[in-house]
Structure formats: C-alpha cells, structure tokens
Amino acid sequence: MEHGKQSFVSRYIFSFDHKMIGKQYFTLAMTMGFIGGILAVLIRLQLGFPSKPWPFLENLFPVGMASGIMTPEFYVSLFTMHGTIMVFFLLSLLPVSGFGNFLIPLQIGARDMAFPFLNMLSFWTVVPGAIIIIISFFVEGGAAASGWTAYPPLSAIRSAIPGSDLGQTLWLVGMIFFVASFTMGGLNFVVTILNLRTRGLRMMRMPLTTWAQFVVGILGLLSFPALAAGALLLTFDRSLGTSFFLPAGIFIGDTLMPHEGGTPLLWQHLFWFLGHPEVYIIMLPAMGFTSDILATFCRRPIFGYRSMVYAIGAIGTLSFLVWGHHMFVSGMSPFLGSLFVVTTLAIAIPSAVKAFNWLFTIARARIQFTSASLFGLGVVSLFVTGGLTGIFLGTNAVDIQLHDTYFVVGHFHFIMAGAGLFGAFGAVYYWYPKMFGRMLSERLGKIHFWITFVAYYAVFFPMHYLGVSGMMRRIYDPNVYEYLQPLQPVNLFITIAAFVLFAGQLIFIYNYFASMARGKPATENPWNAAGLEWSTPPHPGHGNWEGEIPDAHRWPYDYSEPGKKRDFTPQWEA
Amino acid sequence: MSKVNSLTSGIAAPLDAARSSSDRRHINRLGLLVGLGGITMLFAAFTSAYIVRSGGGDWTALELPPVLWMSTALIVVSSLTLEMARRAFRDRNLASFRSWSAATAALGTGFLVSQYAAWLSLNEAGVYLQSHPKSSFFFVLTGVHAAHLLAGVVALLALFGLAAAGRLVPGRSDAPTLTAIYWHFVGGLWIYLLAVLSLLG
Numbered sequence: 001m002e003h004g005k006q007s008f009v010s011r012y013i014f015s016f017d018h019k020m021i022g023k024q025y026f027t028l029a030m031t032m033g034f035i036g037g038i039l040a041v042l043i044r045l046q047l048g049f050p051s052k053p054w055p056f057l058e059n060l061f062p063v064g065m066a067s068g069i070m071t072p073e074f075y076v077s078l079f080t081m082h083g084t085i086m087v088f089f090l091l092s093l094l095p096v097s098g099f100g101n102f103l104i105p106l107q108i109g110a111r112d113m114a115f116p117f118l119n120m121l122s123f124w125t126v127v128p129g130a131i132i133i134i135i136s137f138f139v140e141g142g143a144a145a146s147g148w149t150a151y152p153p154l155s156a157i158r159s160a161i162p163g164s165d166l167g168q169t170l171w172l173v174g175m176i177f178f179v180a181s182f183t184m185g186g187l188n189f190v191v192t193i194l195n196l197r198t199r200g201l202r203m204m205r206m207p208l209t210t211w212a213q214f215v216v217g218i219l220g221l222l223s224f225p226a227l228a229a230g231a232l233l234l235t236f237d238r239s240l241g242t243s244f245f246l247p248a249g250i251f252i253g254d255t256l257m258p259h260e261g262g263t264p265l266l267w268q269h270l271f272w273f274l275g276h277p278e279v280y281i282i283m284l285p286a287m288g289f290t291s292d293i294l295a296t297f298c299r300r301p302i303f304g305y306r307s308m309v310y311a312i313g314a315i316g317t318l319s320f321l322v323w324g325h326h327m328f329v330s331g332m333s334p335f336l337g338s339l340f341v342v343t344t345l346a347i348a349i350p351s352a353v354k355a356f357n358w359l360f361t362i363a364r365a366r367i368q369f370t371s372a373s374l375f376g377l378g379v380v381s382l383f384v385t386g387g388l389t390g391i392f393l394g395t396n397a398v399d400i401q402l403h404d405t406y407f408v409v410g411h412f413h414f415i416m417a418g419a420g421l422f423g424a425f426g427a428v429y430y431w432y433p434k435m436f437g438r439m440l441s442e443r444l445g446k447i448h449f450w451i452t453f454v455a456y457y458a459v460f461f462p463m464h465y466l467g468v469s470g471m472m473r474r475i476y477d478p479n480v481y482e483y484l485q486p487l488q489p490v491n492l493f494i495t496i497a498a499f500v501l502f503a504g505q506l507i508f509i510y511n512y513f514a515s516m517a518r519g520k521p522a523t524e525n526p527w528n529a530a531g532l533e534w535s536t537p538p539h540p541g542h543g544n545w546e547g548e549i550p551d552a553h554r555w556p557y558d559y560s561e562p563g564k565k566r567d568f569t570p571q572w573e574a
Numbered sequence: 575m576s577k578v579n580s581l582t583s584g585i586a587a588p589l590d591a592a593r594s595s596s597d598r599r600h601i602n603r604l605g606l607l608v609g610l611g612g613i614t615m616l617f618a619a620f621t622s623a624y625i626v627r628s629g630g631g632d633w634t635a636l637e638l639p640p641v642l643w644m645s646t647a648l649i650v651v652s653s654l655t656l657e658m659a660r661r662a663f664r665d666r667n668l669a670s671f672r673s674w675s676a677a678t679a680a681l682g683t684g685f686l687v688s689q690y691a692a693w694l695s696l697n698e699a700g701v702y703l704q705s706h707p708k709s710s711f712f713f714v715l716t717g718v719h720a721a722h723l724l725a726g727v728v729a730l731l732a733l734f735g736l737a738a739a740g741r742l743v744p745g746r747s748d749a750p751t752l753t754a755i756y757w758h759f760v761g762g763l764w765i766y767l768l769a770v771l772s773l774l775g
Contacts, residue, residue, distance in 0.1 A: 114601050114605060115605060183612050187605060187608045187609050187612065188605075191601055191604050191608060194604060195597070195601045195604060196601075221608060221611055221615070222611070222612075222615050223615075224612075225612050225613070225615035225616035225618075225619055226615065226618075228619075229616055229619035230619070232714065232718070233714065236703070236710065236714060240703055240704060241703070241704035242703060242704050242707075243632075243710070244623065244627060244707070260632055261630045261632030261707060262627070262630070262707070263626065263627070263630060265626075266623055266627060269622070269626065270619060270622075273619070
C-alpha cells in the first residue's frame with residue numbers, strides 16, 4: 001500500500017480509514033458509557049440510601065450534592081443525562097457507528113466506506129456533541145432535567161426548573177450535532193452496502209450483521225430528521241417566543257407564560273417517531289452480532305437465514321408504525337390506541353422468528369463456550385425476558401396501569417439496553433482480534449460475563465415487582481409514600497447489585513486496554529469463522545486486503561457440512 | 575499496489591481498478607438521493623407538525639406576501655438555466671457552462687433576497703415569528719428551506735470555480751449533474767412548501 005508513511009494526525013485523528021474511524025467511535029462511546037454508568041451509580045445511591053449524605057461527592061458537584069445530600073433537581077438531571085448518554089452516545093454509537101464502520105467494508109469485501117471523507121466528518125461532528133453534553137453538567141442550573149424524552153413544558157420553558165435553562169439548551173445543541181453525524185453515517189452505510197459488495201456477494205449472501213446495519217442506516221435516515229425538526233421547533237419555543245408545543249395558561253411560580261394554543265403532544269409524536277425506530281437502531285445490530293456469533297460457536301449454519309433477513313426488514317418497517325404505544329396515557333383516542341396495540345403486538349411475530357431461529361441454531365449444537373458466545377446467549381436470554389414484558393406494555397389496558405412505573409424501567413433495560421449492550425460486548429470479544437491483532441483474555445472475559453449476567457438480572461428483574469407495586473419511574477425518594485416504604489429493602493438490593501454490575505465493567509475496560517499491548521497475538525482467523533472479514537491479515541492496513549479483494553463464493557454460514565473434512569468452508573473459497 | 579486507486583484522496587469511494595467510472599458515478603448519485611431522502615423526512619416532519627398544529631383553536635390565516643410569486647418565478651427559471659449549463663457541459667462548451675452556472679447562482683441569490691423581502695413585508699404588516707402559529711411556521715419553513723438553498727448556491731459557486739480552474743472534465747466529471755439534482759430538488763421543495771402554506775390552513 002503506497003500510503004505507509006502517514007503523519008500521526010492523518011492516521012489517528014483525521015483518518016479516512018473506516019477501521020480507525022470505527023475505533024475512534026469505540027473510544028468515544030466507551031468513555032461516554034463509563035460516564036453514563038457513573039450517573040447510574042449515583043442514581044442508585046440515592047434510591048438505595050435516600051437522602052443520606054456523602055460528603056466526598058460535594059467536591060465534584062458543589063450544587064447538586066450540597067453538603068453531600070443529593071438535591072431533587074440534581075437527581076432529575078442525573079436520570080435525564082443517564083438516558084441520553086446511554087441511548088445515543090453509547091448504545092447507538094458503539095454498535096452502529098463503531099461496529100458498522102469497522103465491519104461493513106470487511107464483511108462485504110470493500111476497501112473502505114463509499115464516502116470516507118464524509119465518514120471522518122461524521123465522527124468529528126459527534127465529538128463536539130458529546131463534549132457539549134458533558135459540559136452541561138457544570139453550567140449554571142446543571143444539566144437538562146426533562147428526561148431523555150425532553151417533554152415540554154419542562155423542556156420548553158426556560159424558567160420551569162433549573163435544568164430547563166442553559167442545560168436544556170446545551171442538550172438540544174448536543175443532540176443536533178448527534179443527529180447530523182448519525183444521518184451522515186446512515187447515508188454512508190446504505191450506499192456502501194448497496195454498491196461496494198465484492199463479486200459474488202449477492203444481498204442474500206450477506207452476513208446478518210451487515211443486513212442489520214443496512215436496515216439501521218435506513219431507519220436512522222428516515223427517523224432522525226423528525227427529531228431534528230422537533231428540536232428546532234423546541235428551540236424556537238424556548239428562545240424566540242413561539243408556541244409550537246406550549247399551551248395557554250402555564251404558570252411558572254406566579255408568572256403566567258405568554259404562550260397559547262400549542263400542544264405538548266405534538267412534541268411527543270415527533271419525538272417518538274424517532275424514538276421508537278431508535279430502539280431498533282440499538283437492537284438490530286445486536287441481533288446481527290448474535291446471529292453471527294452463535295453460528296460460529298455452535299458450528300452450525302444460522303437457522304432460517306432467509307426468515308432472519310425478512311424479520312429484520314419487518315421489524316424495521318413496523319418500527320415506524322408503533323410510536324403511539326409510548327403515548328397511551330397521553331389522552332389519545334382509544335380507537336387510535338387500539339391501532340397502535342395491533343401494530344405493536346405484530347412486532348412480536350418477527351421478534352419471535354428471530355428468537356426461535358437462534359434457539360434452533362443452538363439446539364443440540366456442541367456449543368463452544370467462549371466469552372463471545374456467552375454474551376450471544378445472554379442476548380437471547382435478555383431478549384426473551386424483555387420481549388415478554390413488552391407484550392404487557394404494548395397492550396394499552398395494561399400499560400395504563402404500568403405506565404411510568406419501574407416496570408417500564410425494568411422492561412427497556414432488558415430488551416433495548418441489556419440486549420443491545422450484551423450484543424456489543426459479544427461483538428467486542430468476537431471481533432477484537434481483527435481490531436487490534438491480539439486476543440482478549442478469555443478468562444477475564446468469562447468472569448466479566450458471569451458478573452454482568454447475574455448482576456444484570458439482579459438489578460433489573462426486581463424492578464418489575466417495584467413497578468407493579470406502584471413505584472414511579474422518576475421518583476426521587478420513594479420513602480415519602482408510606483405504601484412504598486416496605487419496598488426499601490428491594491431498592492437497597494438493587495443498588496448493591498448495580499454497584500457490582502458497574503465494578504464488573506471495570507474488568508472489561510482493563511481487559512480491553514491491557515490486551516491491546518499484552519494480549520496473545522491473533523492469527524488471521526482465530527475462531528475458524530467463515531465470514532469474509534476473516535480473510536484479511538490479522539492487522540489489516542488501510543485498504544484491508546493486500547492483494548485483490550476475494551470473491552464471495554457462498555454465504556458466511558457454511559459450518560459442519562456433511563462429508564467435508566473441515567467443519568467450515570470460508571466464504572472466499574470456491 | 576496499482577490495483578487500489580484513490581485510497582489516499584478519500585473524498586470519493588475507493589474502488590479497485592476493475593470498477594469503472596460509471597460505478598463511481600452511480601455511487602455518488604445514490605449517495606445524493608439517499609441524502610435527499612433524509613431532507614424529505616425533515617420536511618415531512620415539519621408538514622405533519624404543521625397539520626397537527628393547524629387544528630388548534632388559535633390558528634390564524636396568513637396573507638402570503640405577493641413577492642413570493644417572484645421567488646417562485648426566479649427558482650423555476652434557475653432550474654432552466656442550470657439545465658442549459660448542463661447541456662453546455664455535455665457539448666463540451668465550458669465557457670457557456672460557466673456563464674449558465676453563474677446565472678443560476680445569481681438567480682438563486684435573487685430567490686434568497688426575494689424571500690428576505692417577503693419576511694420584511696410581513697414584518698411591516700406587523701406579522702412576526704411569534705405572532706401566531708401560522709406565522710411561526712411560515713418563518714421556520716422558509717428559513718430552513720433558504721438554508722438548504724444557500725447550500726445549493728455554494729455548490730454552484732464551487733462548480734463555477736472548478737470550471738474556471740479547469741478541474742471539470744466533460745464526459746468524466748459528474749459534479750454538474752449532482753448539483754443539478756440537488757438544485758431541482760430544493761426548487762421543487764419550495765413549490766411544495768408554497769402549496770402547503772397556501773392550501774393547508
């Protein structure tokens with residue numbers, strides 16, 4: 001390759017190489033995820049030990065933790081930013097922008113993404129967004145405090161609560177950077193996958209990971225502009241006196257706001273038109289990773305490949321028709337609500353197709369229990385648990401009872417956050433050799449898995465009971481209600497489990513960085529996997545293949561074919 | 575590694591030598607179309623917000639300033655001049671291409687000035703962004719559209735500059751067609767917005 005001599009800047013900072021850009025996204029997403037995790041620990045600190053003073057925290061947050069006791073305003077900012085950071089800056093950036101950029105060209109046999117410059121630009125667009133989001137904690141009034149959903153009027157009236165002022169403005173600015181970056185990335189995904197596949201790689205021969213990223217690219221392009229439109233209108237309401245989302249008759253203290261005629265529901269519609277597809281933007285890549293990982297480690301072709309592809313398409317399509325199920329208690333017409341119930345429950349069909357196909361892939365296979373396959377099995381477990389509670393919430397009659405309780409918190413931490421996160425972990429353990437040319441420690445990986453898996457269930461499963469018992473989703477101190485006081489031991493248990501969960505992630509972070517320097521050197525194809533990405537050298541340079549790009553002669557799931565000597569046939573072999 | 579070209583240039587898709595320039599053209603056009611899909615969704619979201627909000631009790635009709643018809647005429651003519659530019663490019667007449675693309679950029683700038691005049695005339699009539707919901711939507715929609723059109727003007731000026739520097743090669747460069755697709759799209763978007771603003775609510 002003629003560009004061996006690159007400056008530090010063009011190689012590590014403003015790189016055009018999709019693999020370097022993918023790793024840059026990794027670093028950013030993991031940093032943000034770590035911060036989001038600390039916020040979660042602080043949230044659990046308050047819920048496990050309501051209003052107990054922690055004097056050392058005053059140094060970090062002199063206002064929010066004045067004399068070491070968390071203020072309600074700070075608590076509200078904490079869960080708002082925890083949601084925002086985790087949903088957008090960890091769970092979207094890591095599996096989609098990180099793995100999408102890293103894997104798509106390797107899996108389809110391309111030298112790079114279709115628009116490398118745009119790719120570089122999209123990364124450097126999201127960085128300021130992330131910085132602005134973090135800075136917002138330290139401005140006057142603190143970070144945004146209207147939930148990750150930013151519902152007006154809290155988000156629209158600057159004087160509503162302290163976080164509604166500068167913090168909310170910075171939230172909106174940060175999100176606009178994020179949307180711009182993410183749509184650029186989605187454009188690149190779609191064009192790359194449609195155009196740059198190597199010879200022989202028909203669409204129906206693509207790995208399911210790439211299929212998922214393809215649909216995710218389309219979802220991002222079609223759904224994020226709705227958030228951009230909403231964010232712009234919200235900015236006008238906040239700063240320029242319009243009334244898109246603000247009705248008449250809002251008092252802040254003794255002051256009557258000048259707004260009239262607007263409808264907060266309009267924001268909810270615009271937000272959830274993005275917000276629901278966003279859930280699948282997080283979930284679909286995890287589903288793809290799981291399919292690829294399970295096939296490799298079960299030494300089985302993925303069961304029902306064609307139905308898997310159709311299921312990804314069906315989930316993607318349906319995700320645009322279900323946003324109303326987030327709004328059952330908003331006073332929507334019961335008739336409209338029933339329509340949303342039908343479309344929501346319809347998603348159970350392609351989701352069940354995927355879950356059963358994984359189970360049939362696993363069934364009676366001789367599974368190789370590696371860190372990657374354990375996390376892949378973890379995805380299946382979390383996905384089934386979270387999927388079943390989704391049926392409760394998708395039915396409006398039940399949802400009206402459970403809405404805005406901890407049942408919902410438990411549900412989405414299983415299906416979206418948990419399955420998404422486990423998928424990403426599995427993918428890191430699986431593709432790390434291709435990323436850094438070294439292996440992660442399997443021993444630490446398995447310890448990481450078991451701590452994470454057990455602690456994850458311990459944190460989020462009891463939340464369903466809290467929710468059914470009536471504990472509200474955003475409550476600062478449950479003990480103010482007598483009927484919630486008996487639940488305090490459960491909250492304490494969850495808090496301790498959450499600390500364990502957080503500590504378990506430190507093992508992963510150590511493993512990730514230590515293995516870069518000290519891990520066992522990886523061979524070209526350490527897992528004996530059949531996908532095209534394993535035909536590249538252990539540490540592929542810019543351009544990925546040193547010689548010609550190999551042709552794809554088959555799909556990437558030819559494992560354990562009867563009558564063959566080897567138990568897999570690589571995609572690049574005739 | 576002669577098989578790999580333009581890896582270092584980075585702007586365009588890195589292709590192996592086996593791929594033809596028509597592949598690259600196809601990729602760039604598809605990228606543009608996909609991007610236009612995103613812009614379409616942005617305005618679809620605005621439209622749905624407009625329709626929902628127009629059901630509110632405080633919705634007030636708005637007399638659209640007549641100068642908008644001049645804007646519309648300018649943008650329609652600019653699409654025609656850009657097509658003349660493309661024809662000149664195809665006929666390898668670069669001097670004529672430069673004139674027509676400069677004329678298009680001038681007409682585009684005229685459109686922006688005319689839109690600004692429409693804002694001023696509303697202000698003179700006492701209608702501002704925050705006056706009532708329809709005026710809010712009017713300023714937001716025309717403003718966001720103007721930002722997209724401004725990007726088109728910048729693209730036209732870049733096209734003019736590339737042609738003047740001799741960097742556009744007829745038969746090879748696809749930039750004029752890409753710019754034209756975007757320009758017609760943004761022009762069409764204005765016609766659509768005008769229809770929404772005058773027919774709905």
